[in-house]
Amino acid sequence: MSRKFDTGGAPHFPPHSTVAGVMQQVLYALVPGVMAYVWFFGVGILVQIFLAVAFALLFEWIMLRLRKQPVRLFLGDYSAVVTAVLFALCLPPLAPWWVALIGMLFAIVLAKHLYGGLGQNVFNPAMVGYVVVLISFPQVMSLWLPPASLAGYTLGPGAVLHTIFLGQLPAGMTWDAISQATPLDTIRATLATGGIVSEARESSIFGDFGGLGWEWIANFYALGGLWLIWRRVISWHIPVMMITTVVTLGLAVYLADPGSNPAPLQHVFSGALVLGAFFIATDPVSGCVSNRGRLIFAAGVGVLTLVIRRWGGYPDGVAFAVLLMNMAAPLIDRYTRPRIFGQ
Amino acid sequence: MLNAIIAITLLGSLFGLGLGWAARKFRVESDPVVDQIDALLPQTQCGQCNFPGCRPYAEAIARGEADINQCPPGGEAGIKALADLLGVEAKPLNPDNGEEKLKKVAVIDEPACIGCTLCIQACPVDAIVGAAKLMHTVIESECTGCELCLPPCPVDCIDLVTPKKTLADWRWPRPEVDHPATLTAGKTP
């Protein structure tokens, strides 16, 4: 008696990996860095992450409904969550709640869905969101906190929530008193007033390489990033090339003029460079396809970051550098097509 | 203020001149567009486009006298290819000229044929073999399905049939893209 079977396409193997799985691994890799951040700068960042994720999922849901796409499938792929977390990690810990709202509006609705949704965005959505709020609200986006060890006060969770949601500090505190410039801000300000970098470095907010606390956070981001490379979620090309470019170019510029340029490792451990190298520039959708293309992309990001930091109008240039290279990615792809077998 | 205006004007003119020069210097010579258009047409020579053959239609398109959506045998794919070539918008097939049908071939019912050669004279690609008062037959592999032989036949012995498909003609089908998640994936507007 012959038996009938259902059919399906090859390969006939259990599923190897899923989009949700890939995104989740990125989130796991960020955990050490976030924990270090909380250790140094308090719980404010967790509130930002929570807000960003909530708004991101809300906008994603709205857009999926409007575009008549399967809601559960796409909400469950964690891509909006990754965008939200990366965006939140660029915000000052006490930024008002509406910064996350506006940022996610531009990131999810504009940069992601209006370009076609998952897999179709030309620009990195988290960076689009960040750049929009940075340019629109420069004052709010420059109120950074010093590391916990240096602050002469503690802001409890209640105070943090009060600040973020009500937009005001608890009674008795002023922004001048509690906020402090970031290491990159400090260098910039010092140079603007005619000083040199080593003077700026004497400030207590500097640690061994980069900023106090910031360098440890960068270490943990790097740890997470290395884990991702081992798990083959990202390839080594972009982080290695970006950091190498920054170090090399930074070294050249530093040797030429040590007064106005920070040391190369200073660059690596400040700002969002390590986060950018492992998590932001490695966004596959807005980057290049081939490994050679990725090397060029990463080099471009490194160069532009340094240029903006040194001569541009903003203390940190990673976001702008990434967006500019996103624009160049299709052209780079065109000229770095790998040779095909046998041709 | 004035400096800015002068600077921008100067730069603008400089770049404009540069682009103009580059457009001339790096011009790519290509086939005359009539040949390119003709290469995309199905060569059925049926006349449904209201031109006497595919080449005249191609020439008319190149002159801008005819629209790209006049050819039923070329169908949607043909219109899209022409649109891509000429850099214009694709549009739906002109329904006045006919509709896109599956490719058919003509078959002569031999017992009924009277050997009048009218169909032989009508066939634009000489796909009918025969002579006066002798049997006529259609060479299946050369027939383009243009239907020009049907009207002249005085005994109406020519039929249009779908050519037989064998297992050797089987091709892998387009994967089912029925999941809405993939509706927008990879589609250009």
Add this chain to the structure above:
Amino acid sequence: MRRPPISEQLERARNAGSQLHHFHGGLRLRHNKKISCELPLEATPLPPRLFVPMLQHSGLSAEPAVKPGQQVLKGERIGYFGVKEEMAVHAPTSGTVKLLARRPISHPSGEDGLCVVIEPDGLDQWTQLTPIENWQEADPALLRQRIREAGIVGLGGAVFPTAIKVDDAHLRGIHTLILNGAECEPYISCDEMLMREQPGSIILGARILQRAIGAGRTLIAIEDQMGAVNESLKAAVKEAGADDIDIVKVTTIYPEGGEKQLIQVLTGLEVPSGGRPADLGLLCQNVATATAVANAVVEGKSLIERIVTVTGSGIRQPRNLLARIGTPIENLVDQCGGYTEDAARLILGGPMMGYALTSDSNPVIKAANCILVLSELEIEPPQAEMPCIRCGECVRVCPALLLPQELNWQIRNQQWEEVVDYGLKDCIECGCCDFVCPSHIPLVDWFRYGKAELKSLQIERGKAESARVRFEAREARLAREKQERRQRLEQKKQGLRDQADKKKKLAEAIERVQSRKDGGK
């Protein structure tokens, strides 16, 4: 890797096997082969009916050469194609041709095809065998003819007619024959069993093929995990006293058994795109094909049976069977103890490149190297297909160095020029990209569709071109006929005018004479 000049390539090809190289990408997969190698090889008993399909080769279908009611003997030819009598198909046993019917033929489309249905008479009597005596001195053309007559095809799965390949090889000049024993797809172990149990026939086949194509040496490639096979092959080589046959172990990375990848591993060279291994002076054949050649030449037996691995978690006692072509798969499954409870999918071939069959009444065909029955858990459950996130995993694993994600976009958008430009024709359909895609895009299905569309487009263009040529020829003919007619008319007119002229001249002359006469009076 830049391509070296052709002379250096040929030099390196001659040194095939001296050094092992790597190919790009590939996957390390779980082997799952041991379970089917525990039991020894066994022949299948004759079923009540054998259904021998006419379409078993890549290319055109054979046409039946027998009629219902006809008695046939084992090995008698029952179908072939064309004047050159290629694609030969033979009766797997002696018996009666019951009918010619359209039945399932284990075709990937799932459609029925023409089969010769044979009822065995139980005698299993061979037809008159025509071995080639003393093949060591026979004309190589005779050996190749025997291969053609015996209906031998590539038994590694591609089922390309061996005779055509060998004829072409002979014309181009081959220096090294490569026997492919690197069975890389998981679960399949038919070649391994063959190499373990009948190594002598493989060596014999290798020597015959060498003579048939004029190759100087043979390389037998096996996987580095096949320890026992290495020993048995070496012993057989020694026994045959063949000092021009070497055995090479290649690293087990799927798909190292693919022809192009194997050649890259052995020589470090890439078969030119659109070209063939013969361009490098190499010929690749599966080890089972070599055995079939040996049987055909030395014993005069045509290809009527093959080793099939019946395995998977859906089979109770996985093993390798020697099955006659045309045996329904259900008979093989019964011989292996039947299905287990969770048998969910029946696959012809391996888990990477095989295709699913709807029913086990499908027969064993020449391409059936493995019958794989998998359980629900093991097959990829229908996952929602997500859009491509351009992660680049497919690029990392592609052995053909293609950009599967770009090809995917382009095929969906029907950008056929770009598809060709980005190398779809070089895709070997190994399934590596499909396997690693996190969005579960059925890449191989898209590429197969893309190749089919390209082929259809090519055929259409060809037809359009031929129609244009005929049209222009007709126009030219009509114009010529018109011209000829006009010329004839002109000539006629001219003739009339000449006549009129003549008459006029005559009249004038007469008048002149007349007037002179008158004037003289």
